[in-house]
Amino acid sequence: MTEKIIQLTETAVWQSLEKVMDPEIPVVSLIEMGIIREVVLVENGRVEVTMTPTFSGCPALVEMENMIQQAVAAVGAAEVVVHKQLNPAWSCDWITEEGRTSLKQFGLQPPARHGGSLSVTFFDPVSCPRCDSPNTSLKNSFGSTLCRAIWYCNSCQEPFEQFKPL
Numbered sequence: 194m195t196e197k198i199i200q201l202t203e204t205a206v207w208q209s210l211e212k213v214m215d216p217e218i219p220v221v222s223l224i225e226m227g228i229i230r231e232v233v234l235v236e237n238g239r240v241e242v243t244m245t246p247t248f249s250g251c252p253a254l255v256e257m258e259n260m261i262q263q264a265v266a267a268v269g270a271a272e273v274v275v276h277k278q279l280n281p282a283w284s285c286d287w288i289t290e291e292g293r294t295s296l297k298q299f300g301l302q303p304p305a306r307h308g309g310s311l312s313v314t315f316f317d318p319v320s321c322p323r324c325d326s327p328n329t330s331l332k333n334s335f336g337s338t339l340c341r342a343i344w345y346c347n348s349c350q351e352p353f354e355q356f357k358p359l
Contacts, residue, residue: 227287238271
């Protein structure tokens with residue numbers, strides 16, 4: 194019986210991570226969310242992955258770490274170390290265009306890019322992800338998770354969540 198030889202490459206690791214979906218928003222990958230920041234192949238099959246969670250106290254942190262380790266091990270890593278980097282803090286500007294589209298199709302309005310401008314507030318008008326109407330109102334500044342707010346569209350009369358601008 195011949196043993197299958199797997200060539201562990203940085204490209205293979207990134208490709209495996211493209212399939213790791215956010216446990217709280219299963220329509221976007223951790224890469225699309227901008228959570229995976231770096232991949233380094235060290236030596237002897239050791240891979241180090243750096244991630245920046247959306248919040249330092251994110252309840253899905255352990256689950257994300259486990260999923261990252263499993264995905265990278267599946268492409269041949271002998272050891273996977275996941276580093277949590279909190280500085281710089283995660284920014285919604287890191288969400289890719291594909292991720293923004295997926296969030297909107299999911300019914301979760303992605304925040305506008307702000308480029309670090311401090312003039313952005315949590316209460317700026319938000320368009321509805323379903324009908325694109327700007328005729329919306331904030332109902333609760335906390336949604337199903339700390340990083341979301343609940344809005345109501347006065348045009349299509351549907352509630353929706355917005356990913357907060359961070």
